[in-house]
Amino acid sequence: MSSLFKIIKKDKDSFARVGEISTPHGVIQTPAFTPVGTRASVRGLDPVDLIKSSSQAVLANTYHLYLSPGLEVMEKAGGFAPFMGWSGPTITDSGGYQVSFLWDPKGTSRKVKITDEGATFTSHIDGDKVSITPEKSMQIQSVLSADIIMSFDQPVGDSMTSKQKNTAYQRSIEWEKRSFVEWAKIQENRINKQALYAVVQGEDMQSRRQFLEKVMENNFSGVALGGQVIGSDVSVTRQNIGFTSDLLIQKPVHALGLGGGVHGVLAAIEGGIDTFDNTSVTRMARTGILFVYPEDGGNNTNKFKIDFSKSKYKFDTSPVSVVCDCILCKRFTRGYLRHLLVNQEPLAIRLTTIHNITFINSLMERIRNSIQTDQFSQLKRYFEFEV
Numbered sequence: 175m176s177s178l179f180k181i182i183k184k185d186k187d188s189f190a191r192v193g194e195i196s197t198p199h200g201v202i203q204t205p206a207f208t209p210v211g212t213r214a215s216v217r218g219l220d221p222v223d224l225i226k227s228s229s230q231a232v233l234a235n236t237y238h239l240y241l242s243p244g245l246e247v248m249e250k251a252g253g254f255a256p257f258m259g260w261s262g263p264t265i266t267d268s269g270g271y272q273v274s275f276l277w278d279p280k281g282t283s284r285k286v287k288i289t290d291e292g293a294t295f296t297s298h299i300d301g302d303k304v305s306i307t308p309e310k311s312m313q314i315q316s317v318l319s320a321d322i323i324m325s326f327d328q329p330v331g332d333s334m335t336s337k338q339k340n341t342a343y344q345r346s347i348e349w350e351k352r353s354f355v356e357w358a359k360i361q362e363n364r365i366n367k368q369a370l371y372a373v374v375q376g377e378d379m380q381s382r383r384q385f386l387e388k389v390m391e392n393n394f395s396g397v398a399l400g401g402q403v404i405g406s407d408v409s410v411t412r413q414n415i416g417f418t419s420d421l422l423i424q425k426p427v428h429a430l431g432l433g434g435g436v437h438g439v440l441a442a443i444e445g446g447i448d449t450f451d452n453t454s455v456t457r458m459a460r461t462g463i464l465f466v467y468p469e470d471g472g473n474n475t476n477k478f479k480i481d482f483s484k485s486k487y488k489f490d491t492s493p494v495s496v497v498c499d500c501i502l503c504k505r506f507t508r509g510y511l512r513h514l515l516v517n518q519e520p521l522a523i524r525l526t527t528i529h530n531i532t533f534i535n536s537l538m539e540r541i542r543n544s545i546q547t548d549q550f551s552q553l554k555r556y557f558e559f560e561v
């Protein structure tokens with residue numbers, strides 16, 4: 175797996191880098207955004223829309239696909255990518271987060287029992303008892319057949335007591351070791367080899383470093399970060415991401431559920447993140463909240479986002495963005511988009527989702543180019559990000 179990741183250029187002032195992740199289904203130019211197709215579908219878009227919006231990879235959700243349509247369908251299809259008609263690189267998460275969310279008392283009334291062996295819960299689809307262990311997660315992810323898969327962990331939640339947090343932390347170290355062993359065994363029989371990322375846990379920098387040192391005794395292909403480390407607070411993101419860089423010189427780093435909008439992305443990239451996913455890019459789009467450039471009225475106050483469902487856009491004949499070259503911006507007016515949104519026309523979902531994905535993918539391309547030409551600081555200034 176040593177050829178998985180190649181660093182092409184490092185930024186001179188930060189941990190940001192341009193690289194390439196080589197998968198059996200193509201190369202991901204990094205830094206890159208990976209749109210989320212939770213159930214093997216990016217809501218409202220087909221694979222042609224994804225390609226036209228410069229998407230390089232799709233991330234799908236192990237927990238949801240395991241429950242529906244289930245492994246038999248996935249096995250027959252040859253994985254979730256052929257099932258959805260996507261031929262490019264793919265990523266799956268491990269299901270650990272979803273299992274933990276079920277467990278969250280603030281989440282739902284569904285119950286999950288977590289022991290050192292694994293997690294057992296009731297399916298929200300048919301009420302069946304379901305069990306996911308680290309080994310099972312690797313087996314499911316092998317059937318889903320993504321190029322990059324995640325080791326099974328128990329994320330630390332806000333509502334946990336410190337004792338529960340410590341249990342989840344220690345348990346995750348063991349679970350990730352077990353994930354690695356099972357993954358290695360499975361790969362011997364696979365034609366398209368999968369890369370396995372460790373998922374880093376820990377509440378503070380020291381505990382995350384210790385976690386990373388422990389799990390990287392196994393030669394994981396890369397590392398994923400999640401939770402509060404890369405939450406919506408940009409200053410926290412900036413402080414927290416760089417900590418891994420000296421331990422992970424040649425490994426790709428993925429941010430799971432990266433928050434914080436444009437500034438969150440810039441903070442993550444300057445901290446050394448190579449790929450990231452985020453569901454709010456597409457979720458926001460569906461409500462009419464779209465990313466815009468400074469030329470379109472984007473600034474630090476509105477966080478480069480405008481709600482186009484507002485009545486002030488009723489008679490607006492300008493495009494959403496004069497910079498963006500997506501179909502929404504090239505062909506339609508703000509007034510027409512508002513009309514689609516207020517009447518809940520299905521076309522609105524497709525157009526707004528294409529725009530937001532195109533925006534983030536264009537941002538990533540600009541970032542890659544700026545690092546290549548030593549102009550990352552200038553790009554950060556253009557988006558009013560404190561350099």
Ligand SMILES: [Zn+2]
Pocket residue numbers: 494495498499500501502503504528529530532
């Ligand atoms: Zn656009």
